[in-house]
Amino acid sequence: MRREDLVELAPMLRRAISLDRSALTRIRGEDDRISALVRLPFGVLAARTVTVTDPMPQIDTAMRAGELVAWLDGDRASAPEARDAEWRTGLPPTSGWQRIDTVPDADVRSVVRSGARALRDAAEREGLPGAQPRAEVADALLDAVVLTVTESTRTAEISLRTLSALTRLGFLPTGSHIAVDLAGRWIRVAAEYGSVYAERPGLGLSVR
Numbered sequence: 475m476r477r478e479d480l481v482e483l484a485p486m487l488r489r490a491i492s493l494d495r496s497a498l499t500r501i502r503g504e505d506d507r508i509s510a511l512v513r514l515p516f517g518v519l520a521a522r523t524v525t526v527t528d529p530m531p532q533i534d535t536a537m538r539a540g541e542l543v544a545w546l547d548g549d550r551a552s553a554p555e556a557r558d559a560e561w562r563t564g565l566p567p568t569s570g571w572q573r574i575d576t577v578p579d580a581d582v583r584s585v586v587r588s589g590a591r592a593l594r595d596a597a598e599r600e601g602l603p604g605a606q607p608r609a610e611v612a613d614a615l616l617d618a619v620v621l622t623v624t625e626s627t628r629t630a631e632i633s634l635r636t637l638s639a640l641t642r643l644g645f646l647p648t649g650s651h652i653a654v655d656l657a658g659r660w661i662r663v664a665a666e667y668g669s670v671y672a673e674r675p676g677l678g679l680s681v682r
Contacts, residue, residue, distance in 0.1 A: 475501065475530075475533055475553055476526075476530070477545065477546060477553075479503070479508055479524075479526040479530065480501070480508065480510070480542070480546055481546060482522075482524040483508075483509075483510040483522055483524060484543055484546050484547075485644070486510060486512070486520065486522045486643055486644075486645075486667075486668055487499060487510060487512065487539045487542060487543050488543060489642070489643050489644060490512040490514060490520070490539055490643075491539050491540050491543065493514055493515055493516075493642075494514065494515045495540060496538070496540075497512055497513070497514075497515075497538070497539040497540070498512070498513065498536050498537070498538060498539065498557060498560055498561055499511065499512045499536065499537060499538075499539040499542060500512070500534070500535070500536045500561055500563075500565070501533060501534070501535055501536075501537065501542075502533065502534045502565075502568075503526075503530055503532070503533045503534075504530070504531070504532040504533070505529050505530065506525050506526050506527075506528075506529055506530075507523055507524070507525055507526070508523070508524060508526055508530065508533070509521050509522065509523040509524075510522055511563075511565070512539060513563045514639055516616065516635060516638075516639065517635060518635055518636055518639035518670050518671075518672065519563060519566070519670065519671040519672075520639055520640075520643055520645075520668060520669070520670045520671075521566075521668060521669050521670075521671065522645075522667065522668035522669075523668075523669075535556045535558055536556065536557050536558045536560060536561040537553075537554040537555065537556060537557055538554055538557060541554035541555075542554050564673070566657065566660045566662065566671045567657045567658065567660065569657075570657045570658070571655040571656070571657045571662060572628070572655060572656050572657065573625075573653060573654075573655050574623045574624070574625045574628055574629075574630050574654045574655060574656055575623045575624075575625055575653075575654055576651045576652065576653050576654070577621065577623065577651060577652050577654065578651050579646050579647070579648060579649065579650045579651055579652065579665075581621075582621075582637055582640070582641070582646060582652055583641065583646075585620045585621060585634070585637055586634070586637050586638055586641050588620075589615065589616075589618075589620060589634040589637075589638060590638075592615050593606065593612060593615055593616075596611050596612070596615065615634060616633065616634050616635040616638065617633050617634070617635060618633060618634050619631040619632065619633055620632065620633065620634045620637065621637065623654045628656055630654050630656055630661045630674075631661075631674075631675075632654065632661065632663060632672070633672065635672075636661075636663055636670050636672045637663070639670045640652065640663055640665055640668075640670050643667075643668060643670075644667060645665040645666065645667040645668035645669070645670070646665040646666065646667070647665075647666055647667065650665065650666045651665075652664065652665050653665075659673050659674050660672070660673060660674070661673075661674060
């Protein structure tokens with residue numbers, strides 16, 4: 475694993491660390507592509523993939539995102555140790571994705587703003603202005619389907635949780651769009667600077 479190959483992954487990792495200082499990241503790569511995946515504290519798997527100049531051997535390992543960023547910044551002498559046993563999140567496939575549709579970023583931002591207002595309104599109703607509502611109320615709002623994309627017989631239902639993660643990580647620049655893809659039980663919402671993944675209800679697997 476070469477430090478110079480991972481530099482472009484650092485912005486996403488820094489945002490993930492700001493949400494969870496103990497966040498794990500899974501680094502996967504082969505040939506001229508390398509990806510970092512991270513599970514955010516509100517239950518969304520996010521990823522960014524970059525292209526490298528020189529072909530690289532296959533790699534698939536988990537490590538602390540904070541330790542990896544420290545190494546990339548030169549604040550740590552050696553690459554982080556592997557923490558594969560600590561990774562408890564399923565992984566989306568690397569191939570087999572089918573495009574359902576694209577959606578303009580303005581529509582996505584409108585939905586996310588409406589969701590943020592709903593969260594604020596719920597907190598105020600509970601006498602918590604400026605804070606978050608109770609966890610069960612917040613979860614119900616975040617899990618609500620706010621975007622449904624259909625193509626022929628295939629349908630993808632996307633939650634507020636998924637779209638909020640996409641915007642909070644800075645994946646969606648103004649004037650762009652998202653692409654919604656399906657592969658088995660997985661939904662991928664891809665934007666210009668990264669993607670978020672969700673498992674379709676009733677089709678996911680749990681690790682206990």
